[in-house]
Amino acid sequence: MATLVTGGTGFVGIHVMRQLAEHGETVVSLSTGGSLDDLAGEFLGKAEERVVSIKGDVLKLAExxxxxxxxxxxxxxHGAAVTAIGALEKEVPYQAVMVNVGGSATMLEASRLEGVRRFLYLSSATIYGSGDPAIPLREEFGVNPRGIYAITKRAAEQIVCRYLDLFPMEGAILRISTPYGPMERPTGRRxxxxxxxxxCRAAAAGQEVTLSGDLQRDFTYAADTGKGIVLACEAPRLPRRIYNISSGRNISFSEALKILCSxxxxxxxRYEEVSGDQSFFRDSLRGPLDITRAREDFGFVPEYDVERGLRSYLKWLESHAA
Structure with missing residues (x-):
């Protein structure tokens, strides 16, 4: 028996795989590339011995x-997705819909037909839309997805919920928020x-950072994101359908940079008007995700505040400097 992680070679997926494997689980990584590159293999370390990498397409049911x-x-x-945010939204809207919605339906149908016991769908905090940053967002709050990525994530959520209602397969939706840390890197889908x-890369290189306005976000160290997902995998039962996975606390960009400067x-x-890269975060200003459910139902408590996360991330970057 094993756990399949789609998008396993991606940023969040690699953290999930490592922690599952470290817990003794056999993990199957399904991705379009199939094999792990050298950096991913190094990141997994000894855990790679328990990881099987296969090439696959989430749109191919028989496969x-x-x-x-x-x-x-x-x-x-199920974490495979096209993160069509920013410039990528205009470039690959069709692919995002097909993979994020169609791929989720394919994975659900295959799981149902093959008797999978538990199905966890990795969703996104973007489905909440913008709002008051002082109000923590609970799972039962209304959602207002904007943009192709958020819309497809919400559509897939609804399909997941209906499948779990109709068929004897347990599962949950895990809404994750703003992960950062080791193994974050650009890919064709992100x-x-x-x-x-x-x-952090600018800091390591002694370069200048430009801050466009003072926004805020519940930055979550990727190891904590992975921890929350793994706890949901291992929980004896999941009594509720949707869970937030986050640090649970917003921090302003200026405060995070102050910590980084220390x-x-x-x-x-340097401060200036909003840039293209940060306009997404300005348009989606919102409160932190409330993680009470995850704490109550499967014991999720983040281990990293921003200072500890930044310290750990900088150390990792230093050891992997080109």
Missing amino acids: IRESLRRYEIKTVV ELMSPIFGW LQPKLRV
Whole structure:
């Protein structure tokens, strides 16, 4: 018996796979590329011994069914997606709809037909839309997705919920928010990086950081994001359908940069009008995700505040400097 992670070679997926494998689970990574590159293999370390990498397409039902049978998959963590945000939204809207919605339906149908026990869908905080940053967002709040990515995530959520209502397969939707940390990098399906991605690289290189306005976000260290997902995989039961996975606390961009400057004194910050890269975050200003459900139902408590996360991330970047 094993756990299948779609999008396993992606930023969040690699953290999920490593933690599952470290817990003794056999993990099957399904991605369009198939194999792990050197950096991913190094990141997994000894955990790679428990990871099987396969090439697959989440739109091909027969292919997915065969993989589920071959590896005796009991749990599916479906994270494969096209993150069509920013410039990528205009470039690949059709692909985003097909993969994010159609791929989710394919994975659900294959899982149903092959008797998968648990199906976890990795959704996004973007489905909440914009709002008052002082109000924590609970799962039962209304949603207002804007943009292709958020719309497709919400559509897939509804399909997941209906499948779980109709068929004897347990599962949940996990809404994740603004992960950052080791293994974040541009890919063909994810081009817009977290602000911290750029800041930390600039800090390590002694370059100037430009801050456009003072926004805020519940930045979540990727190890904590992975932890929340793994806890949901391992929980004896999931009594509720939707869970937020986040640090649970907003921090302003200026405060995060102040912490980063204390860790990297050579870092310089310049303020200017909103830039193209940060316009997405300005348009989606919102409160932090309330993580009470995840704490109550499967014991999720984030381990990293922003200072500890930045310190850890900078150390990792230093050890992987080109």
